[in-house]
Amino acid sequence: MATASVYLSGEWKPSSGLKTFQAHNPTTGEVIGDPYPISNWTDMEQALQSASECDLITRDWSGDRFAGLLEAYASQLENRGDEIVEQANLETALPVTPRLKGAEFPRTLAQLRAAAQAARSGEWAMPVIDQANNIRSMYRSIGPVFVIGPNNFPLAFNGISGGDFAAAVAAGNPVIVKAHPAHPGTTRLMAECLVNALMAVNFPANFIQLIYEVAPEEGLKAIRDSRIAAVGFTGSQKAGIAIKAAADKAGKPVYVEMSSINPVFVLPGTLAEKSDAFAEEFTGSCLMGSGQFCTNPGLVILPPGNETAKWIENVRDRFANAKSGPLLTEGVKDSLLDSIQNLVKGGAELLTGGHAAKDIGGAAQNTLLCVDAEKFLADSDLFQQEAFGNCSLIVKTSDPDQMTAIAQSLEGQLTGCVYLTDQPEDEAIYQQLEPILRRRVGRLINNKMPTGVAVSPAMNHGGPFPATGHPGFTAVGIPASIRRFSMLECYDNVPEHRLPIALRNA
Template sequence: MPGGAEVNTVAPLLIAGQWQAAQDGTGSFRAFDPASGEAIGPVFPRSGVADVEQALAAASAAAPQLAATGPECIAAFLDAYAAALEADAETLVQLAHAETGLPATPRLRGNELPRTCNQLRQAAAATRNRSWTQPVIDTAAGLRTHHAPLGKPVLVFGPNNFPFAFNAVSGGDFAAAIAARNPVIAKAHPAHPATSRRLAEHARRAADTAGLPAATVQLLYDVEPALGLRLAGDARLGAIAFTGSRAGGLALKQAADAAGIPFFGELSSLNPVFLLPGALAERGPALAEEFSGSCLLGSGQFCTNPGLVIVPEGAAGDAFVADVQARFAATAPLPLLSQGVLASLRKAITALREAGAQLLCGGEAGDTGFRHAPTLLTVAAQDFLANPQGFQHEAFGPCSLLVRVADVARMQALAATLEGQLTGTLYRAADGSDDDAWQALAATLRPRVGRLIANRMPTGVLVSPAQQHGGPFPASTQPGFTAVGLPAAILRFTALQAYDNVPDALLPPELRDRNPGGLLRCIDRQWTTADIGAGA
């Protein structure tokens, strides 16, 4: 693992444009190799009050400077950062693989790192075309509005399961906040600190080259929980982005709410999959293979992992369950990201069994490292309906709960009990025999999911302007927004600002009579790229 020579030194923090030692660290930690459970790499500091205060002060001072920076400089930074990550791909992948246990290929090298660079470049494009500003102009009333930078820093908490694509210092939240011209205080996940440090080194160099304020990007590796809550409640922040556990997210949200800080959290999701009778009869073996591959991909550590599958009773359903059970049982215990993930998974499985779920296979931790056997549980629909909250525990890892139902009516009743989800999937037969049931179930699921899927497992989130990676609580805390997909994701980190009777020369460029660069604007209820007064 790169950085091995630094084992006996404490890594520096990135604060106010400088790599510096922690001022008042409250402890230290190292990363772990999930496959062996052994500590690896250098020592990293757990920051104290002084480090946090310095980062907040520096970011707050940089915020108005960054808000006044031209779009081309921001875009140049994002493009240069993406190019730097591509050039350093081998080292980055080696670091992330060592710290997370995720496959170097194809997962990290072939999929996640290219996705991360693509996100950064999409953010650069959105910065240049200014589409996220969404100008609306009423010439008769003298009113003009647009989305603008917050004028305050954004705090980003990175999750453990995507060391690149959701990393606090390189992922989608980071890219969206920077595209909106806000400084980012990145709170890295302690499961992959060396990866985060390497990313931040590239970010700092790209920011310096682009001429951005020194505190545009800052990195803290870890803080004590109490200090994290204090940070989340600091009114100098403009917004917070969080991906992680429901318990941790809700504690941070409470602190942010008390200070009036918008909190965009992705907390938990079961991503229910409904196998309609016609689809199951038509292609049951293929569905068993597709589901097993989806649930076990990446050791099941995806926020869109299919954790709840509704299976009809009868011969076709029995065959599906037997097929999946055999596939799970034949798979060796899979490495998880951390000891914490392993402990949480075991706790969730215990809760499901105590609620009445029957264990079909798995349920045990592995012998070495942070491993757990692929686990399959089942429960009858009537038991689920009698205690729906007891069976809606997210088991983050290679685990899923199969609910056996007598008919489509019971499927719809079950769907009506579900909490908010990131996704909901319905499999239908190709001959149209399931279409009436599909429509009925879709109507029930639609207000409960962010993304409604047909005939495809939910694992994976395409980076597309049309994407919605969010949903009703507890899938996310802000169902009207998405964490993936530009320019929509940028809107989380903006303020809607109105100008009333302000002279043209004093307006932001997006709202002036002359259109900057062909921006699509709504002028007097008509969307147009024309200048105001053109052709009059």
Template sequence: MTHVEPLLLAGRWQPSLSLQGSFRAADPTTGEHIGPAFPVSGAADIETAVAAASAVAAELAAAPVSRVAAFLEAYADALDADADTLVALAHAETALPAPTRLRGNELPRTTGQLRQAAVAVRSFSWTQPVIDTAAGLRSHLAPLSKPVLVFGPNNFPFAFNAIAGSDFASAIAARNPVIAKAHPLHPATSQRMAQLAHTALVQAGLPAAAVQLLYQFDNPLGLALAGDARLGAIGFTGSRGGGLALKAAADAAGVPFYAELSSVNPVFMLPGVLAERGEALAQEFFASCTLGSGQFCTNPGVVVVPHGADGDAFVAAATSHFAAAAPMVLFSQGGLDHLADGVATLRGAGAQLLAGGAAGEGGYRYVPTLLSVDAEAFIAQPQALQTEAFGPVSLLVRVADTEAMAQVAAAFEGNLTGTLYRAADGSDDAAWQRIAPALRARVGRLINSKMPTGVAVSAAQNHGGPFPSTGHPGFTSVGMPGAIHRFAALHSYDAVPDPLLPVELRDRNPGGVQRNIDGVGTTADVGSAA
């Protein structure tokens, strides 16, 4: 009988209580199965996880902030110390480059997020205390006192992993239990991270059931779980179709659903910048589109380019880069199939194939692909021509002039990012000002003269945007303390005596917490001169 790995359930590692089958990871370069078998959970596992998390929610909400911060810091330290094992596991399951992407970028980003969350916990910066002395009212952001369910994506085995990424760090920082739904493409990586998390959690003196891990369950159970009113919120990163189905179930139960769904991240090449450095921009665009085999949520999926000699030269240079590129490894057969369907949809809507457009041999490979369409066709069929092709694929939209660019900008749906490349001499500034207002309303992050694939972990970051890029335009999934706000409740206290208030709302402020008192930001005590 095949051994099946245990679950982190109800505070301990244990066999599935309702095993519905098992699965294994695959090596994307060959398509062959690797590693041990992991459980597909049934209803008993899910019920146990929700009940256990609910049972410790109040205890975690009341836990000293020092313990929560200590857990986040200890977990980050443990991940750094185990880097060799983690990078090897993630590389085997995803084929992402080990030294540059996994060790050099993504793991440090992950541990950095955890440590930033710890800083926000210790400083109370995420709670935004407000005191109105005249009305006798005080408010702050506080724990939901319910579990948070986190769905991890396929493309970031560390930084967005359900058991370690930004959603996880944010939910824990707000002192909510987390039920992590690992992505089935990297189960061994998730398991190892969960082992480190569990050890750090117990050592910090927090309830052992505050962090749980489920690997896989079928779609009906997932919908039932998303619609469980015992949940305080859901964090989701993944496909638009799957996310919207889960969102509908959550909405029916009144469970807040914070989702990153899809984005084509439009890039506008203005005329002056193409004259200035068009050939270099073609290389920059190709490098961004194919980074990580194009499997980034901020991949430049649509690039708007003017007609004319400079625009034609940019297109010719970009086409040559794509045409010369070897097939690139994707994460899974499902991803390969979805990408092929996306390219077929774009071509069916009138996009012309300039390079690529086919699968490669061996494992899960696809040739970098470039397509082109005129602005008139794009504006006539904006939905089909904004189909997200998640991989090394991009669509060029050719436009006549600045006015046509503005019309194309107005045809975009909500996106995570929008970029305008402008000339250094200021010759594109008038065009920038004409196009930017329409683009600004449709993106979470407006970028000047650089590709969108970099996402800095910063308090000023917005990794979010209007629907359908995310489920809510007012929140970010990256950057502390802002990301924590998704998993918090606004608590107001009316005429509550000082000793009974949360510590950051009391008259005295020995910790120097930044507060808004009668409309003034200050670290002073109530009644003291600022």
């Protein structure tokens, strides 16, 4: 069985790396597809040099050209949509419908085309002209961007098709892509579409570089290399912190989305008026996709009262009776079960689940845990660790002040939800919680679960550390996401004929 080629210096070629890996079917555990290479520094050096050379060619091109590439790429993907979706299903066990074909693939196309529209309009660059002082400025491309994709969105967040990729290209940057080893075949199919798009719109063939995997030390070395201008990463906190440290040491921008437990604060009126409906909504959100979303509701803070005990029992039964789904990899399952055990050892009560599923390979039982507020506040660092998967931790409070204290103890999160009614008691508690949560979450939500990140210009898919590496930027939401991969360029007393077109006098 031949080892798959990498795409470097404008051509498909054998990797210089001698080690390989293969994808696995999460449901059966079977090895699937071709071997894929683990690249070494020789591959990385080629990628860095080729991307740097390409940047010299494309850096002053108009936004129209990058828009044309993104649109051509979306069309190429559409032509092979069924094949791509089937491969993604094989490698991740995410359902073809409604998830991959009905939601994630259309979203991928939509964000590529939205990025194209932004590139063409140029409004993302925020040109400013001070005619009195003859000073002008705008955001422009920053240089080669290293994009590292996650395991849980093989299409919409893939390093070669997701939001970071679309934003980097819309800003005018060559991209070096590291695929995720959980779905290399999916990435290769999309890369083939992208190469066809490059040829169709007369782009340099080396505008994109693709490797499938690389040893961590080689990847960090590449991040520190002066030829990388910026880094985009979605994944675990451990990897994200290492990547951020490498980029920070080299003094370059790095945008890492790492972990979030997305707290849900439930105020008394919700359980009094719509307890069952809220239980159904929460269960559906937490178990959707086996909980493998960065916005999964992993922490629920409940008010005191008799309704709380009834709600917990309701949700426990729903979790126990719902069928578990396969997790993306054995590593995800092992990490989830380890996190659950750590929570139990720390004093959380296991209400249901907590073990590997017996009826389906690669799965964990739907898991619900519970802890009282006093115990949570005594060791909030422990109880805030992310258990990535079909699991959530309930915190029972004895008075509203404990809700405020829990909010104050939270690390930075992508989202924070508050479920409430128009009852005066709910509103009073909300007014206490809101200013605290507002400092700790990127997206504040009322009466709605956090799963699902709309492709909207107003969306913030970001938040304070450690949810991300910087609270001022979003991974979703064009045009704001494009500016991550740009630099502010100022022109002082530069004659008009030497200026970018966007900065010339009308």
